[in-house]
Amino acid sequence: MRVTRALNEKSLPIIRYQQLNCIADRFAARIANNASPKNIKNIMSDALTVAERRRPWLLLAPTLITLAVLMVIPMIIMFTYSFHVYLGNGRDQPDFYLGNWAEFFTDGYYHYGIWQTARIAAITTVMCALMGYPAAYCIAMSRFRRKWMLLLLLILPFWISFIIRTLSWIHILGEQGAINATLRWLGLISEPIPMLYNEGSVIMGMIHFLLPYMILNVYVSLEGIDRNLVSAARTLGCTAWQAFREVTLPLSLPGLAAGCLLCFVLAAGSYVTPLILGGPSNFLFGNLVFDAVMAELNWPMGATLSMVLLILLGAIAAIYSRYMGLSRIYKGLSR
Amino acid sequence: MTQGEPTVELRRVTLGYGGFIAVKDVDLTVPTGTFVTLLGPSGCGKTTILRAIAGLVPALGGEIIIKGRRVNDVPIHKRNIGLVFQNYALFPHKTVFDNVAFGLKYRGVDKAAIEKRVKRALDVVRLPGVESKLPSELSGGQQQRIALARAVVIEPDVLLLDEPLSALDANLREEMRVELKSIQRTLGITTIFVTHDQEEALALSDCVVVMDHGRIEQAGAPEEVYRWPASRFVADFLGQSNLLPGQIIDVANSGATVRLSGGGEILVRNGAGAQLGQAVETVIRAHRVMVRPPGHETGPNLFDGRVQSVAYLGGMAAYVIEGEIGVHAINTIDRQIFREGDRVQVSIAPEDCVLLDDKGLRIGH
Numbered sequence: 076m077r078v079t080r081a082l083n084e085k086s087l088p089i090i091r092y093q094q095l096n097c098i099a100d101r102f103a104a105r106i107a108n109n110a111s112p113k114n115i116k117n118i119m120s121d122a123l124t125v126a127e128r129r130r131p132w133l134l135l136a137p138t139l140i141t142l143a144v145l146m147v148i149p150m151i152i153m154f155t156y157s158f159h160v161y162l163g164n165g166r167d168q169p170d171f172y173l174g175n176w177a178e179f180f181t182d183g184y185y186h187y188g189i190w191q192t193a194r195i196a197a198i199t200t201v202m203c204a205l206m207g208y209p210a211a212y213c214i215a216m217s218r219f220r221r222k223w224m225l226l227l228l229l230i231l232p233f234w235i236s237f238i239i240r241t242l243s244w245i246h247i248l249g250e251q252g253a254i255n256a257t258l259r260w261l262g263l264i265s266e267p268i269p270m271l272y273n274e275g276s277v278i279m280g281m282i283h284f285l286l287p288y289m290i291l292n293v294y295v296s297l298e299g300i301d302r303n304l305v306s307a308a309r310t311l312g313c314t315a316w317q318a319f320r321e322v323t324l325p326l327s328l329p330g331l332a333a334g335c336l337l338c339f340v341l342a343a344g345s346y347v348t349p350l351i352l353g354g355p356s357n358f359l360f361g362n363l364v365f366d367a368v369m370a371e372l373n374w375p376m377g378a379t380l381s382m383v384l385l386i387l388l389g390a391i392a393a394i395y396s397r398y399m400g401l402s403r404i405y406k407g408l409s410r
Numbered sequence: 411m412t413q414g415e416p417t418v419e420l421r422r423v424t425l426g427y428g429g430f431i432a433v434k435d436v437d438l439t440v441p442t443g444t445f446v447t448l449l450g451p452s453g454c455g456k457t458t459i460l461r462a463i464a465g466l467v468p469a470l471g472g473e474i475i476i477k478g479r480r481v482n483d484v485p486i487h488k489r490n491i492g493l494v495f496q497n498y499a500l501f502p503h504k505t506v507f508d509n510v511a512f513g514l515k516y517r518g519v520d521k522a523a524i525e526k527r528v529k530r531a532l533d534v535v536r537l538p539g540v541e542s543k544l545p546s547e548l549s550g551g552q553q554q555r556i557a558l559a560r561a562v563v564i565e566p567d568v569l570l571l572d573e574p575l576s577a578l579d580a581n582l583r584e585e586m587r588v589e590l591k592s593i594q595r596t597l598g599i600t601t602i603f604v605t606h607d608q609e610e611a612l613a614l615s616d617c618v619v620v621m622d623h624g625r626i627e628q629a630g631a632p633e634e635v636y637r638w639p640a641s642r643f644v645a646d647f648l649g650q651s652n653l654l655p656g657q658i659i660d661v662a663n664s665g666a667t668v669r670l671s672g673g674g675e676i677l678v679r680n681g682a683g684a685q686l687g688q689a690v691e692t693v694i695r696a697h698r699v700m701v702r703p704p705g706h707e708t709g710p711n712l713f714d715g716r717v718q719s720v721a722y723l724g725g726m727a728a729y730v731i732e733g734e735i736g737v738h739a740i741n742t743i744d745r746q747i748f749r750e751g752d753r754v755q756v757s758i759a760p761e762d763c764v765l766l767d768d769k770g771l772r773i774g775h
């Protein structure tokens with residue numbers, strides 16, 4: 076053991092030296108072979124990459140360490156938790172127990188939770204796309220000098236707490252809320268219309284919170300489209316609408332797809348909105364985790380469900396970007 | 411300039427963006443089959459005029475007429491225009507075939523005919539067999555040719571080219587310039603070309619239109635514009651010129667005599683209309699100032715001088731001459747190149763001088 080290390084320590088500089096030599100040789104040979112100024116620049120950058128290979132890692136280190144400490148390690152701990160045995164009364168015991176997973180796979184309630192989550196997240200995403208695209212288009216195409224102000228307006232709601240924004244819907248949709256009060260004042264209804272604590276209000280709240288993400292994503296990709304492309308399509312015989320369909324829409328799809336993915340994942344992972352705006356039956360999968368951990372103090376089951384949600388959303392993101400070919404579309408666009 | 415029915419006519423056209431007037435009261439006639447170049451410094455409104463012909467910029471005033479039809483109110487897609495953009499503007503998500511076929515598809519051409527015409531267009535631009543590639547897989551010069559193919563395949567009434575060569579490197583540019591001209595000739599397509607490269611303009615065009623600040627300064631055949639600049643701007647912008655201030659001291663049938671402020675008197679042949687005592691500027695092209703050994707020539711406008719500096723340009727040499735007259739000269743080097751300090755004789759043909767009045771406009775002619 077000691078011998079090997081000594082050898083390693085000694086041989087390391089030698090190897091480095093040899094490597095450098097080797098690089099220098101290659102360098103010289105290649106310059107001799109094709110020595111134009113342009114080529115020399117390429118060759119130099121090739122040779123330098125070896126010496127500078129460590130630099131990106133150094134630059135990435137803070138992020139990677141933060142991610143490891145705050146994400147990866149806790150998730151691993153969480154994963155081990157899912158094999159603990161729940162003893163009741165908020166106590167559990169380390170073990171290699173598959174009961175939590177078995178419960179998830181056999182209990183239809185959880186499966187219904189997944190289905191409901193997917194459905195509500197999908198509806199939210201589609202609504203966000205339908206509402207967000209025109210808004211993003213208007214901002215991107217606006218001749219308004221201070222476009223940044225329009226974008227600022229979009230981000231403005233983020234300055235108010237998410238909880239307060241969600242709670243504010245109660246004052247709009249509630250029995251004493253703005254809409255019912257107005258309708259009653261106008262004499263159009265005598266009894267308040269129940270608008271809160273149902274699936275509609277949950278979706279409404281989620282759209283409220285997710286729409287800016289969609290608009291920003293679509294906006295960025297619209298902004299990146301060369302205006303001349305539309306002009307070119309027009310001169311080649313397209314009406315404004317046809318040019319939109321042929322050029323603007325397909326070229327903004329990467330942004331739309333990214334926005335959809337983001338909205339779907341954020342919607343499917345949320346639990347506060349259904350908690351505040353939903354009725355007892357309008358729960359999402361996140362609420363099941365919340366209940367397991369906060370209400371029942373059943374950490375092992377909560378950990379299991381969290382892992383399920385993580386795996387499902389991760390898989391969706393992976394499959395999505397694989398089949399939507401996001402990276403491929405981007406590659407086609409970058410010249 | 412070739413005679414013929416005009417394909418494009420602008421009549422007192424004014425164009426602008428918001429409150430800003432970019433082009434004012436421009437008249438332009440482009441005869442069928444000709445190659446017309448808009449030349450001018452950056453921001454003078456060249457692109458704006460092209461976009462107006464294509465319908466991308468509305469006319470604030472005046473009339474735009476294509477093939478005898480007033481098109482001011484005709485939407486873009488109903489004008490039959492081929493436009494090649496400065497940055498090519500190929501559709502990045504469509505293959506080369508779909509790019510070139512695009513205009514045909516919207517003209518309702520049937521599939522078989524589209525295929526044939528796309529193939530022929532790609533042959534014309536000498537890029538056969540790239541149909542299934544994406545634009546990003548092509549080099550700059552190739553993309554440029556595809557853009558050209560896409561524009562000509564629809565057989566447009568007029569082909570508009572907005573600095574199509576500016577993104578290419580010098581060698582490729584030269585090559586594409588020749589190719590562009592030959593394609594234009596082969597197809598006999600009326601072309602309006604925009605550039606701020608004067609060499610390109612002079613080399614390619616049947617007619618050069620020199621613009622400045624949204625106005626047309628002069629339009630005419632390349633030799634004519636080069637030789638007879640209509641204004642100080644054209645004289646200064648096109649080629650290298652000596653602009654020598656002076657005063658008319660004699661007017662005769664054979665021409666006018668100018669006393670130059672910098673010393674010397676010069677006989678000018680083309681000065682009909684010049685008034686005695688009028689302050690003028692004499693324009694002499696640097697290429698038309700002949701530098702000779704002393705005592706070499708006889709005739710009018712001979713000046714003794716000394717070579718103050720010389721720059722070797724390959725086949726040419728650029729001299730700065732001081733002495734009786736201070737001028738720049740660019741001469742071919744036939745036998746000898748003069749050195750700094752050499753005594754020389756400068757001769758200027760009276761026919762090669764143009765007089766400008768105090769407003770910078772040409773006198774006479």
Ligand SMILES: Nc1ncnc2c1ncn2[C@@H]1O[C@H](COP(=O)(O)OP(=O)(O)OP(=O)(O)O)[C@@H](O)[C@H]1O
Nearest residue numbers: 427430432450451452453454455456457458459606
């Ligand atoms: N979209 C626009 N909005 C406002 N002003 C514009 C716009 N496009 C051009 N202009 C202005 O109109 C004038 C003419 O522009 P144009 O693009 O026609 O110049 P150009 O001659 O093509 O210049 P270059 O050689 O640099 O391409 C310029 O002063 C420019 O600032």
Ligand SMILES: [Mg+2]
Nearest residue numbers: 456457458572
């Ligand atoms: Mg331009």
